Amino acid sequence: MIVFWILVAGLAGLALLFALAPLLGTSAAAEDQNEINLDEINLQLFKQKVAELDADLTTGKLDQSQYDAARQDLEREALNNIRGDQPKPAQATATAAESNAKLTARLLLVILPLLTVGLYLLLGNRDIIPMLATSAADQSLAARGHSGTAEGMPALDVLVKRLEERMQQTPNDVEGWVMLGRTYFTMRDTTKAEAALAKAHELMPTDSQVLLTYAEAIAANQDNNLQGRPSELIAQALKLNPEDVTARWLSGMSAFQRGQYNAAVVTWKNVLAELDPNSEDANQLRSSIANAEQRAGVPPEARQAAPRAAQTQNDNARNPADPRPNSQQTAELISDQPTEVATDTPTAEPNTTDQAAAGIQVTVSLSPSIADNAAPESTVFIYAKAAEGPPMPLAVQRIGVAALPATVRLDDSMAMMPTLKLSSFPQVIVGARVSSSGQALPQSGDLQGETGPIPSNSAEPVSISIDQVLP
Template identity: 25%
Template sequence: MLFWVIAAVLTLGASLAVLLPLTRQAEGEADNSHDLEVYRDQLGEVDKDAARGLIAPSDADLARAEIARRIIKFDAEDAPRSKGGSQLASRLVGVVAVLAIPVLSWSVYTVIGSPDVPSQPLSARLSQKPADTSIDELIARAEAHLVANPSDGRGWDVLAPVYLRMGRADDAITAYRNAIRIEGTTAAREAGLGEAIAGSSGGIVTADARMAFEASLKLEPANPKARYFLALALAQEGKLAEAAIVWRQLSDSLPPDSPWRPVTEQAVAQAEGRTAPANEMAGGPGPNQGDIDAAASMSAGDRTAMIEGMVATLDEKLRQNPRDPEGWLRLVRSYQVLGKTDLAQDALGRAYAALGRDSEDGRKLTELAGSLGLKVTE
């Protein structure tokens, strides 16, 4: 009922705002007709006064001339308004339109509208039971709570892994850091922070991510997430054999129902060359098990030559297809690991040219360059 009262008041106000000017125009025209009658009465009064000798004939002529001049001027100003019944017709059309629009709109709304549906403000939706709300509304409720209570470490601790599962890595980093700052450090929080930092860097285990994983292992040496990602860091540095050993040890130590077991076994299979192409996360086509066995029997020089050949292959692929952010990250890291800082610096410059320094991929390159000690110049 309140809705209809408000709607009626607003409609009445809008209609009066349009109708009043039309009313004033009609009153103005009535006033103009009255002025003309006054001028005519004044002429009659002058004639009567002259006939009775109350005014001199010359003064009577001057008065008649002045009144006649005013009548002529009035007729000239009023002429544009008197074009048949056009002004009256225009006013009638305006009045009909003003009255018809509210009637028509209200009629349509009663057919297709829903005036009886109650409003649903955000505060009311957030106060619903969790089972009756969507995940987005639950997150919005938690975020609203943390805006009002930023020192609620438990809230940040709960929201951080949710952000991580949703792919909101930057938000997860903020949440984990707030939880650590307020609630204190734990192995799970440090490992989650490291995973969020790696996710924000496109899967690259940066120096900051490595520090978080190492902090997690200090608190819990058997933490599977930290062990997995530190092995991934070895693989990304080109140390596939070492990464495979760490992953194998992790896989053997995990219970059969651990969620990390299938992921780790897949990583072992990739590192050992049992799946094709095995080493995308470490830098393009990697060595299979036969390559690893052959490398074990090689001299140090031959082993280095094999690795350099793999890096050169990746470099050539990036020259042909420069729109490969992960490839550039691997190439820059590989050259630096090999001790070829000049080539790493050159690859960084080419990567900036291909991807853009200010892009998201460019920022990841800058972060990697900083962790490797490379110069980032304009």
């Protein structure tokens, strides 16, 4: 009989184990299986970007110094994005739930053994005990086998799906919407990226990083055109954080797109003074400055001296006596300027400065068959876009119809976004479009000509005839 009661006590303990384990377990174990740790996505994105860098290094698109700089930037970004031990929004609720669970566990600890013994004395059968013990052991083994040791990380699309489900359950999680938007960007789904970041902006309209990310998403869906709503968001971000490098970089690009090249040069030189002069970002910015100065009519000798002078200003970047306008004044200067394209913009020429990135030389002409449809004052956008990838241009030059035929150069210095460059894609499509409205977005009645896919590092000049009318 003693053995019998030992078995009874063992089974009661086993029953308590199954009943109390979910109640006394950690809040992390009690979370829904659809709950996703945002660190997983950050790590997955980091691995994907590193793989792309490795491929570019192998194919020769990047040299070792460029690779090392880009890898360091990725590592810094990954460290900044890792949430680690940050508390979750539902932490307070989880704490209260744990307290209630522990109270319930104490009650069960007393009630369940008494109830078990009482029911057995009333209805019990000693022969059933071995069968129950065997069944309980089988269930325990099955539970351990089902849990597995899933050491691998889910695929990115699986993580995105789970994050989408999570955001349906926690629609007020700003960080979640931002992460979802950035992930869509990586997957090159700019439409969904804009929608997700619009949610984040709605929840936190005064966060400068949310404003800038949202501005880039809107621009990505309008051929990387920063005019209109994106420029408004960038200006708001600058008012909140006048020293933000990304905001100032984008404000310079916005001025450049409006044909306000001097304003772009002022903004970018202020940014350049705060960058590591040997970094890839600094090299790209010098090329952009030289391009803007060329368009503004700055003499070549001044263009060559300006980048070197900017490098010596690091120690004076925040000197109150510095005569250069600060970023806040620059933002006001840009926002107060008209949005029309300057009519006295010099004809674009190939960028021949030492800092110019490798690119494509393009000769554009207007077909005589449709020449009468193009007004001399209309704008011509000459662009390169990925043959397979995002639809937004990777590099753009803008001239007037009166300048045709013309030869221009497209290279990485004209990238609308630092992450989307001509050299990032193996094949591109080069085109030219006459816009009577002056807008970057194609419209019915615009005149256009495009090439087929060509290598992005092609040394052969490309010829384009504008001979089509957009329906």
